Amino acid sequence: QIYLDCSFEESMTYSEINSLATQIRYCYADNKKAKNPVKVTCSRLSGETLNHLKNIMGFEQWSHRAFFHTDKDIIETNTDKSKLVYLTGDSENILTKFEDDKIYIIGGIVDRSRLKRVTIDRAEKCGITTAKLPIDDYLHLSSGKALTSNHVFEILLKYQENGGDWKKALLDVLPKKKEA
Numbered sequence: 001q002i003y004l005d006c007s008f009e010e011s012m013t014y015s016e017i018n019s020l021a022t023q024i025r026y027c028y029a030d031n032k033k034a035k036n037p038v039k040v041t042c043s044r045l046s047g048e049t050l051n052h053l054k055n056i057m058g059f060e061q062w063s064h065r066a067f068f069h070t071d072k073d074i075i076e077t078n079t080d081k082s083k084l085v086y087l088t089g090d091s092e093n094i095l096t097k098f099e100d101d102k103i104y105i106i107g108g109i110v111d112r113s114r115l116k117r118v119t120i121d122r123a124e125k126c127g128i129t130t131a132k133l134p135i136d137d138y139l140h141l142s143s144g145k146a147l148t149s150n151h152v153f154e155i156l157l158k159y160q161e162n163g164g165d166w167k168k169a170l171l172d173v174l175p176k177k178k179e180a
Contacts (some may be wrong), residue, residue: 002156003074004149005086006108007044008118014048016110021052023110026150028067034157040067042108043074049108074105075126086123087152091130094137098159106152138167139174147174 004024009017024042031037045053050069053059062068078084086105087095098104105128107119123130133147133155147155151173158169 001039001041001103002153003103003105004040004042004108004153005044005074005105005119005122006042006046006049007073007122008107008109008111008115009047009049011115011118012110017048018052019110020108020149021049023148023150024049024053024108025056027153028062028065030150030154030157031067032065035161036157037066038157038160040153041074042067042069043105044071045069046071074103075122075128078103081126081128084128086119086128086130087132088119088123088130089132089146090117090120091132093129093131094134095131096134097164098156104156106149108149110148133170134166135170138170 004027006020006024009020012020027040031040050071053069075081075084083101083103084105085095085102086107088107105123107122109115109118111118120130133152154173155169158172159166162168162172
């Protein structure tokens with residue numbers, strides 16, 4: 001199960017909010033065509049981000065494709081925080097495998113590198129385990145290590161699809177310009 005944490009809207013510009021809405025659309029499309037789709041929920045989805053999505057024809061039918069949204073906060077409403085893992089490139093922990101009993105949280109934020117550490121700070125404040133994808137174990141990126149929400153989501157889908165092969169998942173998803 002994957003949650004997109006959309007609780008950062010107040011910190012983003014209108015253009016960044018529009019980019020986040022586009023990334024959420026990519027996540028939906030990737031999940032829809034995945035061999036093994038996962039249950040996805042956009043948590044704290046409201047405001048302009050939600051307005052952008054509501055303008056998409058068919059948005060209200062997304063829940064029929066295991067893609068849900070709520071204005072509630074998964075972190076505040078989840079009583080068993082041991083099941084939550086916040087994925088952030090700032091974590092010291094490396095995600096080695098995708099566990100079915102965990103809920104993985106991807107920060108729904110587009111910040112053009114303005115907002116440093118906001119996702120890990122949020123996770124640590126809430127007492128949630130953090131992890132980062134094992135990118136450095138398999139690739140040397142020529143550009144920054146920050147990934148879009150949809151790239152992280154698609155890497156997780158590909159990891160499952162490829163039988164737990166991180167290298168193949170990373171190479172299948174990351175744009176060529178990110179590769180060294």
